[in-house]
Amino acid sequence: MTAAAQLGETCALLESLVERIDVGIFAVDRSGTVALWNTFMAVHSGKSSAVVRGQNLFTVFPELPRPWLEKKLESVFVLGNNAYTLWDLRPYLFRFPNNRPITGGLAEMRQNVTFLPIRIAGGEVGLVCGTVFDYTDTALAQHKLHDAIAALHQEKDAQAQLIVKLEAAQNQLLQSEKMASIGQLAAGIAHEINNPIGFVNSNLQTLKKYCQQMLQLISTYQEGEAQIGNVQLRGELSALTQSMDFDFLQQDLPELIKESENGLLRIKKIVEDLKDFSHVNKSDWQYADLNAGLDSTLNVVWNEVKYKATVNKNYGSLPAVECLAAQLNQVFMNLIINAVQALDESRGMGTITLSTGHQDEWVWVEVKDNGRGMSAETKKRLFEPFFTTKPVGKGTGLGMSVSYNIVQKHHGRIELDSLAGEGTRFRVWVPVKQTSIAD
Amino acid sequence: MTIEFIGEDQREALQEVANIGMGQAGASIAKVLGEFVELSVPQISAVSAAGIPAALAALAGDGVASAVRQAFLGELRGEAIVIFSEHSAHDLAELLACADVLDGPAERELLLDISNVLVGACLGGMAQLLRTTIGFSPLSLLADQVPTSMLLQADEISARCALLVEVRFRLEKRAFRSHLVMLMADDAVAALRRALDRFIEEL
Numbered sequence: 099m100t101a102a103a104q105l106g107e108t109c110a111l112l113e114s115l116v117e118r119i120d121v122g123i124f125a126v127d128r129s130g131t132v133a134l135w136n137t138f139m140a141v142h143s144g145k146s147s148a149v150v151r152g153q154n155l156f157t158v159f160p161e162l163p164r165p166w167l168e169k170k171l172e173s174v175f176v177l178g179n180n181a182y183t184l185w186d187l188r189p190y191l192f193r194f195p196n197n198r199p200i201t202g203g204l205a206e207m208r209q210n211v212t213f214l215p216i217r218i219a220g221g222e223v224g225l226v227c228g229t230v231f232d233y234t235d236t237a238l239a240q241h242k243l244h245d246a247i248a249a250l251h252q253e254k255d256a257q258a259q260l261i262v263k264l265e266a267a268q269n270q271l272l273q274s275e276k277m278a279s280i281g282q283l284a285a286g287i288a289h290e291i292n293n294p295i296g297f298v299n300s301n302l303q304t305l306k307k308y309c310q311q312m313l314q315l316i317s318t319y320q321e322g323e324a325q326i327g328n329v330q331l332r333g334e335l336s337a338l339t340q341s342m343d344f345d346f347l348q349q350d351l352p353e354l355i356k357e358s359e360n361g362l363l364r365i366k367k368i369v370e371d372l373k374d375f376s377h378v379n380k381s382d383w384q385y386a387d388l389n390a391g392l393d394s395t396l397n398v399v400w401n402e403v404k405y406k407a408t409v410n411k412n413y414g415s416l417p418a419v420e421c422l423a424a425q426l427n428q429v430f431m432n433l434i435i436n437a438v439q440a441l442d443e444s445r446g447m448g449t450i451t452l453s454t455g456h457q458d459e460w461v462w463v464e465v466k467d468n469g470r471g472m473s474a475e476t477k478k479r480l481f482e483p484f485f486t487t488k489p490v491g492k493g494t495g496l497g498m499s500v501s502y503n504i505v506q507k508h509h510g511r512i513e514l515d516s517l518a519g520e521g522t523r524f525r526v527w528v529p530v531k532q533t534s535i536a537d
Numbered sequence: 538m539t540i541e542f543i544g545e546d547q548r549e550a551l552q553e554v555a556n557i558g559m560g561q562a563g564a565s566i567a568k569v570l571g572e573f574v575e576l577s578v579p580q581i582s583a584v585s586a587a588g589i590p591a592a593l594a595a596l597a598g599d600g601v602a603s604a605v606r607q608a609f610l611g612e613l614r615g616e617a618i619v620i621f622s623e624h625s626a627h628d629l630a631e632l633l634a635c636a637d638v639l640d641g642p643a644e645r646e647l648l649l650d651i652s653n654v655l656v657g658a659c660l661g662g663m664a665q666l667l668r669t670t671i672g673f674s675p676l677s678l679l680a681d682q683v684p685t686s687m688l689l690q691a692d693e694i695s696a697r698c699a700l701l702v703e704v705r706f707r708l709e710k711r712a713f714r715s716h717l718v719m720l721m722a723d724d725a726v727a728a729l730r731r732a733l734d735r736f737i738e739e740l
Contacts, residue, residue, distance in 0.1 A: 165634035170650070173569040179657030182675045187646040212675070 122192075122209075122230030125216060128175055130154045130168070133225055142194040142207065161193060174213045174226045181213040185233040186240075196234050208237040266499075273500050281424060288369040295369070299362050306355045313348055371397040383532065385418035388426065388463055389454055395430045396452070399438075403450065406438050407467070412453040416461050420532045425504045432497040433465040433524050439488065440469030440522055460510075464525040471518040480514065508532070542583050542700050542726045547733040551702070554736060555579035558662035559704055565658045570632045577705035584701055586694045589720070590686070596703060596716045597622040597685040604688045605652040608674035609660050612728050613667070615699075615721035617660060618679065619652040620688065625712040632711075649676045655717050659704060667732040668739075696722035700729070 116123055117137045125134035132155050135147040143150075145158060156164050174181050183191055185208040194207040210231045218224035320339075326332050338344075371394040396409065403409060434450065441448035453464040472480070479485040481502040505512050510528035543551065559576045566574045584592050593604070603621045608614075629647040630636070653676055664671040680688045702719040721729060 163636070166636070169569070169634040173654050173657075176568045177565050177654065177657045177661060179653070179661055180673055181653055181657075182649070184646070184649070184675065187642040187649065210675075 125225045125227040126155050127225055130156055171226050174215050175223045178215045178223050183211045185210050185237055203238045204234055208233040270500060270503055284372045288372045291369050295362060295365055302358055309351055383420055385420055386423035388416050388419050389413045391423055391427050392430050392452060392463060395427045399431055399434055402435060403438055406441055407448040407450045410451045412451060414455040416454055416456050417530055419461055419528060419530050421508055429501040429504050429526060432501045437465050437467035440467050442470050459530050460527050461530060462525050462527045466523040468521040471520050471522055472516040473518055477516060543730055546737060547730055550733045550737050551581055554663050554666045555702055558666055559659060561662040562658035566654060569654050572708055575707040580703045582701050585698045586696055587691050589694055589699060590689045590691050593620060593688045594685040596620060601682050602685045602688060603648055603681050604679040605648050605676050606679045607656050607676040609671045611671040612669040613671050614725040617656040618718045619655055620716045621648060623712055623714040628711040628713055645678055652676055659717055667736055669732055698723050700726050
């Protein structure tokens with residue numbers, strides 16, 4: 099085979115390769131005239147090599163971004179280095195339909211294009227050859243991947259939110275468990291105290307009677323004292339009466355007994371309030387008098403209140419309300435304790451006003467203080483679990499969030515009105531009947 | 538820590554090659570972009586792998602920057618990193634005759650295109666002087682508007698140490714400051730030494 103024949107064969111092979119290869123290949127000279135247009139380009143553009151060759155690229159494809167592409171080609175001519183376009187930044191250079199007319203996906207073929215400098219006979223760059231690679235499948239796969247990752251992120255966020263809710267719910271549960279056990283403990287103690295109070299009270303009544311009888315006996319003896327003949331004995335009796343200050347004793351004894359009776363009465367009242375407050379055996383829905391509940395709650399926390407505030411009561415007449423009385427009492431207690439803690443001690447005794455009222459199918463209980471009031475931030479985060487404005491160890495930050503949930507459970511609402519420096523007013527609204535509200 | 542990659546003669550030769558290469562590069566960049574680009578005198582140094590991120594951050598200064606990388610292949614092998622410490626998408630779009638930049642991908646493409654021109658011109662110029670041919674890989678974005686200390690993470694670097702050639706670019710009257718850093722790993726420096734020796738002999 100001659101050298102010429104060999105060269106011819108190589109050229110034919112290369113030509114066939116360029117035509118057959120599954121990559122778009124085209125070449126333009128410096129004026130933009132197309133010098134090469136392979137089958138891939140012809141098939142996808144619908145313009146055959148015969149039509150395109152010898153024509154200006156931008157005349158045949160006026161939709162190409164001409165100034166930019168010209169600059170790009172120029173940089174390859176001048177620098178003699180490759181230039182690129184990438185599908186993820188510029189989806190395509192030529193608007194070719196994609197290779198999925200049936201199965202669909204992206205409207206246009208995604209392309210990576212490399213521009214190669216072609217030096218004729220090793221000299222200046224005479225042609226720039228563009229190779230167009232179809233990246234549609236990669237792009238589709240990447241889109242799916244992006245979607246999947248986005249979905250995963252979304253799911254993760256949802257789970258994170260759930261976990262936060264779960265934690266809050268668990269804390270609520272812990273808090274209400276704690277309150278329940280305190281209630282149970284209180285009721286147990288109340289019961290235990292009731293027994294000794296019973297016999298102390300009964301004994302005291304007997305003691306009172308005995309004392310009266312004994313005093314009566316002594317006074318009768320005293321009347322007969324003058325008839326005692328024994329002078330020495332009379333002297334002794336008179337000395338004893340004086341040293342004992344018997345007149346005072348006689349006067350003081352009934353008072354002491356009366357005071358003790360009063361003390362016992364107060365203990366009995368406190369024990370009753372404790373039992374009322376905890377309602378240990380009454381954890382189901384029942385009709386209760388909220389005014390009485392508010393009073394017994396106030397008695398339970400009285401020790402916290404009495405040195406810091408005067409309490410004004412302004413109760414309206416209320417119908418019996420269907421509620422979980424122990425839980426509503428807990429809400430009242432939280433509000434009263436918060437009101438006391440909000441007072442500004444530097445201004446002396448504060449004032450706490452408890453009011454109740456009735457409107458249509460609803461009743462309300464209001465706790466108002468003239469304390470420091472709340473900042474906007476505090477108002478916003480008021481019902482957030484673990485949010486507290488109190489120093490470490492003073493508040494759990496759970497009181498208001500527990501209260502909120504209890505009122506929610508009653509299908510009620512809590513109204514808040516607070517001005518920094520002026521005070522705070524909470525009003526708890528609950529429906530009289532649950533059935534008229536629930537579902 | 539100083540790392541001795543190349544002898545004093547070779548270093549001088551590299552400096553010479555870099556100087557001439559950048560001069561030629563400046564001319565070709567001006568032809569492509571249609572504007573005169575100020576290039577600094579190339580600085581050559583050797584750094585340990587751990588020192589590369591810090592070196593890049595030091596070049597870029599404070600604030601945020603973007604970086605583009607491109608591999609160069611052939612007898613001389615390594616990676617070029619172009620750090621954009623200050624640029625305006627609008628100015629770059631004008632330089633490259635783009636429609637004004639509207640979205641993120643278009644702006645990133647601008648950075649890649651500019652980097653291709655800068656890297657191709659500078660490294661191509663040096664390769665020509667060293668009578669060797671180098672090819673370039675497609676470019677990719679290494680970092681997009683990150684604090685300069687985060688341009689490159691030390692644990693991403695596989696080389697033990699690297700030879701670093703740094704050039705600064707500025708465009709008059711435009712918000713554009715960038716650095717081109719040519720990094721060659723220690724095991725690729727042998728080829729550079731041979732090429733430099735050839736260059737010295739031919740002088």
